Each structure stands twice: as structure tokens, then as C-alpha cells.
Amino acid sequence: MTTQQKISDSPIDFAEQIIQDVKNSKEDGVLKCVQCGMCTSTCPAARHSDYNPREIIERVLDGDESIIEDDNIWNCFYCYTCHSVCPVGNSVCEVNQILKQFAIAHEIGYEKLYEYMGFADSYFTAAIGAIPEIFFEDIDRDVPGWWDFRQHLDEIRDELELDPPLMPPNDVIDEVSTILTITGFKDKIERIRDSQEVEQ
């Protein structure tokens, strides 16, 4: 007979899930954390918000899976400063990225990804990354002359004699679209979009 395992029976299971994740490059680094706080003391998000990388690892090692619902994890800059200074070879920055992928797998944080659908669309349909158009109004307000510059981008590129041209050819776009269909990317993007557009 099997009995359902409670997280309190083996809190280390949560850390083990992280260790097994494809993104993890630090083997069992998360288990080596000594809570020294070097990560938090050098972290720009900790300096300016309630984000606390030391506490993230503490909660992971406590088996506190509710951390994937904590809004604070979305404040990480992905600057890898914690990763570069950790004395035991752990990486909170990577753990944070893994926690977010866990959240997304549980359909948590879709509203945060929704703003970046423009990047997904651009990569899927044109095989090139792009700042999502949803942010253009903010950029135009905040950056004097940016919109005008973008209108003249082709002329500037021509003057620099850049070759090959900006946009990839159609056979490249087709191949990239196929790859992003078979990895499940396209379905994920449609799920995110459907969830947010229904709510709106």
C-alpha cells in the first residue's frame, strides 16, 4: 500500500526537483547553501525591493513549495551576481529561473508572461527577437527621439553597409517555426494568450 507523502516528511524533495531540472548547472549546489547571505548582500533586487535570495534557498530547503506563488521571485534581475560570488557554488539566480518555470507549469504568472507575447510572436513568425510593441508607447514617452530613430533604422543600416539584411529568409523562418512548434512553445504561447484574453 502506498501512502501519500507529505512535504514535511521529506522537505529535501523540493530541492531534489530543482537539482534534477534541465536548467540546473550547479549539480547539488542548492544543498550546500550555508545561509551566509553573500547573495543577498550583493543583490540589486534585494537592495531595492523585498526580494531576498538567501531566503529563497532557505524556503526551498524547508520544502516550502508555496514560494512559486510569491510575487517577489519576479524581481530577480538575472544579473548572476549571486551566482558569481556564492562560496559553495550554488546559484540562486538559476534556482529562481527554475522556480519560475515550475510556476509557469502550474499556470502561475501567466499575466507576467503576457506582456512578452510580442517577443514570442516575433521569434515565431519572423525568426528574430524584438522588444514587444506593447512597450513602444512607454519607450517613446521615456526616450527622446527613439521613435524617430526607429523610423530611420533602414537608412542608418544602409549607411553602415550591413549585410546580410535584418530579416532572415523564409526558409529559415519556416525551420524556426517548426522547431518552436515541436518543442511545445507554440501551444504554451496560445495557452498563455487564451488565459489572459478570456479574463480581459
Place this chain on the structure above:
Amino acid sequence: MKQVPEKDILLFRSCLVSVEYPGVEASTKFVFDKLGIDYSISEKQTCCTGLGHYSDVFSQLDTSAIGARNFKIARELGRPNLVMMCATCYAINKKSVKLLNKKDDLREEINQLFDENGLSHLKYEKDDLKPTENIFHVVDILYGKKDEIKDHIKYDLSDYTIATHHGCHYCKVHYEDTIGGVRDPNIIDELIEECGCKTIGWYDHKRATCGTGFRQRYSNPDLSFTATADKMNAIADEDVDILVHLCPNCHIQFDRYQHLIGEREERKFRAIHLNIAQFIALAMGGDLDKVIGQKAHTVPIDSVIKELKEVEK
């Protein structure tokens, strides 16, 4: 120091360089040509997915499958040395090579997907590329040829106060491969010295992030710009004329948003912002419009560099 190639290079195109600071690409080519670097650019290569990856929209499977395709293209061109103009492309591609070599499950999953969907020609075999031997940033290549830089210097920029900002995704992600220091990064300072100039060296927050933080700049701008202000205040305290960096994402943060952050801080910031390839190209005589691409800059380059003085022979 790791071995740095000077041939069989695929210069990896960056989405942000292409549409925000195309002069970084023109300047890199200009300097590579002067130094006799053997490189080419391919229209088949697509961008690294980095902005989407670090906005958490692309999974590791998505990013590494796109990476596997780019790695195959580089090998088929006989150019297995990928050289990146963007720190994010550098970190993303190096990580994908590491994972594809080390994690059999990931590699086999991608190869199986390729096999089942008519893309067998893109399959990645273990150790097709090596993270340290094949994945570089432009600064690595320039460092490998740094003794030759001084032979090509036309203009003397030594009268300017120069500081450097080393992109986090060059220095901190794969720190075992970083040239010139991680906690006290100096590779850009050393390259600038080869142009006959002296930088200010260490300053407060020198190793700190530019503050972009990927999603933070757009979705959480108060947090992003507050972090950037730490750096901009430190640079202004040193009365810096030129800040030199190595990543288009940092470039956007400093150049596009300097005015806004100045308003937030109630302080006038006046530094101009150049990529290290632009700085060296300028010192080597590259034209401000045809090579440096000054029209793409928000803080005008000529607000600081008003005339160019030739070096005394």
C-alpha cells in the same frame, strides 16, 4: 588564459545590436578587418532567444533547440567558433553548449524531435562544440590580438575621462571563462589601454548590473531605474566623459534612459556611451556615421567628442 581563435569565426548577429545600435556590428567588422580576423556573418543564424528566455517565455528546451540549429549552421560553414557582440547571446549559447554536451536527456529529446519532424540535419552530437573552446565574446577575440591594436590607432582619446562597465552576462555567468577578472573586471580597461588611453579603473558599483534586469526595465521600471541610478551617480561622481561597455542591453539602459534617470535623480548626467568595438573603431579612424553609427545614439556622441586629434607619430 583560455586559447582565443582568430579564424574560422562566425560573428553571431544580435537582435538588439541589429535594431538598436547597428554601429556596434559595423564597428566590430571594422576592427576585425584591421586586425586580420577571419570571420563571416550568416543570414541562416537566428538570434539567441535571450530576451524571451530571460523573460521566462522561452523554456530551456526551446532555447537549446534553437541553439542546436545555430551550432549546426556554424559547423556546416566550417566556422565552429561563435563570437558574440552581445553578452546575453554569449551566456545563452555557452550554457546551451554545456547542457547539450552534459545532459544526455536534453540532447536526446531535441534530437528525437528533430528526427520525427524532418529536421534530422540539425541534430547535435555530444561535444560537437565545446563551451570554452568554441564560444566567445568579441572582447575575447580583441584581447587575443591586443598587442596589435596600437599599430592601427589614428586618434588620441586620452584626454577624456573614461570608465568601463562590464556586462554581467559576460563576466558573471560563466565566470570560469572570463578574461580580466570577475569581481574586479578589467578586460575592457585593458583593451582601452591598448588605444593609448587610461581609464579611471575601479569606481563604486563598477561590477554592478546596468539595471536592465530583462523584464524589470519594462514591467518594473522603478526597480530597474533605481538600480541604474546607483551606477549613474557613481559615474557622475567621477565626472566621466565616456562609459564603455560590451553589451547592447546595457547600452540601451545607459544611453536611452540617461535623460529619464537624470530627471528622477534631479542630477544632470552627461557621459556618452560606447561599445568597446565602437571605441576602438573610433580610435582607429572609423567614420562616426559610416562605422560608429552615431545616429542610433540617444546621447549624442558629439556632445562630448567635439573634435578628433590625431596621435603624434
